Amino acid sequence: MKWLLIAIGALVVLAVALVLLLPYLVDLPQLKAYVAQSAAQALGRPLKFRDLSLSVLPLPAVVLKDLEIAEDPRFGNTPFLEVGEGRFRLRLGPLLSRRVEFAELTLERPRVELIQDASGRWNVASLGAASEGGPAASKGTGRGAGTAPAAPLPVISRLRIVDGAFHYQVRADKGAPTDYRVEGVKLTLEGLGSGAPVEIGGQAQINPGAVSIKVDGTLSPPAGAETLTAAPVKGEISLDAKDMAALTGSLLGSSPALSGPVKGKLALSGTVGRLALVGQLDSTRLTLTERRPDCPEPRIRRLTLETVRFPLDYDPRRLQSRPLAAHLSGVSVTLALTL
DSSP states (O other), X not given: OHHHHHHHHHHHHHHHHHHHHHHHHSOHHHHHHHHHHHHHHHHTSOEEOSEEEEEOSSSOEEEEEEEEEOOOGGGOSSOSXXXXXXXXXXXXXXXXXTOOOEEEEEEESOEEEEEEOTTSOBGGGGTTOOOTTOOOOOTTSOTTTTTSOOOOOOOOSEEEEEEEXXXXXXXXXXXXXXXXXXXEEEEEEESTTSXXXXXXXEEEEEETTTEEEEEEXXXXXXXXXXXXXXXXXXXXXXXXXXXXXXXXXXXXXXXSEEESOEEEEEEEEEBSSSEEEEEEEEEEEEEEEEEOTTXXXXXXXXXXXXXXXXXXXXXXXXXXXXXXXXXXXXEEEEEEEEO
């Protein structure tokens, strides 16, 4: 008991010492300039934040408030990324030697816009491609932000996303774009900056449709000067949808409508810009409903399939299922599907 009290007392003393010493160990105006300019240089886009401060508990950290990263001008003028709070955790050993090194970045409530245009180009493809003359340091990032020398982006070993949301939009040559939302994102990227594949783990929900997904995999660094979209990906996706009606409705329209629960596991491969999926989706019961106003009663026709097995093989050019199997009125039905 005595040693426990001594240990607790030592921790309290250390915490108080850090509170008193942290402003002397970290040059805050210089750090604001460093973070603003180095991040903008590495991303190739303007960056701004409302405030930067220091936090001691639970561990020493640099806290960014209301962070924004600009969009590629070819895709619009709204921010690509908005974050309520970003927290760079500091390494304690270097800090006591008056050197600032980052261990982990946590993004609270980030909102990301992912856009794919009619030609298949993504708005993330230009990340890391510095514009001519380099991005300007943003306003509101603290004293000295415009004069700090160029520096590499702070290296972190881990990135955590808490309560994130991704808006995914597919634009067509004609007609309205297709929109999806990925919400409640909890994501961890482990091993950043090591040059080795980055471990990815997380979960989220796709809307419309309330489709729950879990992801476990790796992301390898892109080769040479290639952009993020060329980075190789490997992993596994677990999928669980209580009812596919809302999701298929956004794809097929109000009629025909497909409803019912779906579960499955898919192997993920390819690159960030050209993902491929192989696996199987299963459903105990799927119902296809179509309204036929020109037909005699009943004008609403339903076809119910039971014990559906949907082996899936997808790449950006083709989706196929061989064989798709189900039971219909006690009879087994098997077919090959290619889109």
